Amino acid sequence: MMPASPLSYSADQIHRMLPHGYPFVLLDGVEDVVPGVSGTGIKNITISDPVFNGHFPGRAIYPGVLLIEISGHTCGIVQQADQTPDEGSPEASEGAPRRIGVLAGVRRFSFHHVIAPGDVVRFRVRRRAVLAEMFEYAVRVEVGSRLAAEGTVAIAMQAEAPI
Template sequence: MDIHQILKQLPHRYPFLMVDRVVSIDKSKSIRAFKNVTINEPFFQGHFPRRPVMPGVLMLEALAQAAALLAFDALNKSPDDDTVYYFAAIDNARFKRPVEPGDQLMLDVELVRMKSGIFKFKGKGTVGEELAVEAELTCAMRTIA
């Protein structure tokens, strides 16, 4: 899935879109995607000016956006203007390595369970062979109309 397909599936836009490409999706099981991290990211201006590091919450957001793509694929649907996808819980989040400009954050997310619009995922983000972030994510898909 290239960026044009991702933009059709996710409502996020600059500066909050955290998935650049989907490498693979195993239907209703897992997704592999990545975020190319550049010095041009607006958050680097303040986090931190002398030592730019991607904020941990944005690494979790990248995992959640990949998870949303997997959820929509598992449901065989595209989001509409009346559907929102929220974080419901983040458990066992661990940050193991800083993510810096020039890194490619590889996002691997596994769908553990889905029922009644509630999704449970296990996700990890790596840079090369090094684990940068891991967490269990619970997300809820809701109609707002």
């Protein structure tokens, strides 16, 4: 059943939903989520991000590989939002098994513009295909009205393994 209006997730909710820990919780928010269909991840690029210590000295450029990772996080949140409340919500009960999205593939990702400190980046994702527990999403990475990158990301949903 589709929600009456699109969902939004704060940084705190995202931290609880993703299996990643610091420093790999890279999203600042996710908005306009239609569970299992589409959503928009938000990343505020700041010069204080540790990645800028070495990428690149004298000209801070946000790494493309991290744009792909954030795209995967956004797709995972959108897909996880489609799970049952016990499995997918940030409010899942302690000890209850939950399903998480893991990056399973990247195709035809191309980069069109540099992303730098001060940019607010939007990761617009839309599901294109489903094969069992594999979900393929089209991704557009935008800064304002400018297309910065685009490609396809596949997410596999799996039970979270105990640590």
